[in-house]
Amino acid sequence: MKQINIYTLNYDNIVENILNSEGYMNNSVSASTLGENIKFLDLVAYDYTTYKYVPTFMISKLHGDIERPIYPGLDKYKTSLASEYFEINFRMKEQLCKFNSVLFVIGYSCNDEHINKILLDCIKHGLVIYWFKFGLNDKVLENCPENQLIIVDQKDYNNPIDSTRICAEYLEKLNG
Structure with a gap:
């Protein structure tokens, strides 16, 4: 890359x-x-x-x-x-919007409509989003194809782990 x-x-x-x-x-x-x-x-x-x-x-x-x-x-x-x-x-x-684009979302509240609109437009062009949640009630984009919005939940929402760490561990598993 x-x-x-x-x-x-x-x-x-x-x-x-x-x-x-x-x-x-x-x-x-x-x-x-x-x-x-x-x-x-x-x-x-x-x-x-x-x-x-x-x-x-x-x-x-x-x-x-x-x-x-x-x-x-x-x-x-x-x-x-x-x-x-x-x-x-x-x-x-x-x-x-480029072919094979992937976005990792960490710590985004999903409260910025201008950002949400961009993301939803990009999903229509094939963007895949891995969304790492910290809290059980964290908002994520809605109305997205399941294979393009992959939500990565905490193992235990009562004892959450930093989302950046979860992302790093997730990528290590994919790589390894």
């Missing part, structure tokens, strides 16, 4: 910090950096000594960053239509 897309609603830099600490090539775009980083949206690293592509991570901050966040509230949807946010959302839709 040449480029791995990460979409986050968080404002912080935790994803970038983790990738940097592990030595992975990455680029991040948000409302405040889109102008300067747009030329790197399709950046893919290549190792000329091994003649192989290096996995490159593209981090898209759908709700902005610390400099220009989208705050929760009544204007959230309207703000997400501003050009600097819209372009990032449109790019997410473009990427997730």
Whole structure:
């Protein structure tokens, strides 16, 4: 895989910090950096000594960053239509509509209608979503084909485990 897309609603830099600490090539775009980083949206690293592509991570901050966040509230949807946010959302839709796209959802409340609409549109184009739940009553997308929305439940909702850890263990099982 040449480029791995990460979409986050968080404002912080935790994803970038983790990738940097592990030595992975990455680029991040948000409302405040889109102008300067747009030329790197399709950046893919290549190792000329091994003649192989290096996995490159593209981090898209759908709700902005610390400099220009989208705050929760009544204007959230309207703000997400501003050009600097819209372009990032449109790019997410473009990427997730590609053949064989898979999305892992961790910690999303399903309360952002603009995001839900993108996901539902992408499902119509074949997107498969693995949705890792933390709480028994966590919302997930509705009216999705069963083979395209795979819900991964906790083993014990009375003693829930971090959804990120469950995702990692799930991927290790698939890989191994």
